[in-house]
Amino acid sequence: MRILSWTLRIILFLALFLLALKNTDTVSLRLYFDQVWQAPLILVLLVFFAAGAAMGVLATLATVFRQRRDIARLQSELRGRARDDSPVPPIADGDVDPHHRI
Numbered sequence: 001m002r003i004l005s006w007t008l009r010i011i012l013f014l015a016l017f018l019l020a021l022k023n024t025d026t027v028s029l030r031l032y033f034d035q036v037w038q039a040p041l042i043l044v045l046l047v048f049f050a051a052g053a054a055m056g057v058l059a060t061l062a063t064v065f066r067q068r069r070d071i072a073r074l075q076s077e078l079r080g081r082a083r084d085d086s087p088v089p090p091i092a093d094g095d096v097d098p099h100h101r102i
Contacts, residue, residue, distance in 0.1 A: 023041040030036055
């Protein structure tokens, strides 16, 4: 399994490296206020890919924090219930205690 993982990593790296070598032409991005940014195409692709990945991670952070808060609340509730429970249930008047020996 480890060999397969490394093989796939090497193939992916080579594919991306060859893509970078093929896309070295300079492109112009026209920004606001007549600003122009000129950079190699692969650099532009890398910047926008990284920005998209960062925005995706930031979008999931709210869900992760809410889930962690819920888990902590449930764990503290479970600990509170474990302390409140006694090992032997209380006996009502007239009931026979099954654990009591004569």
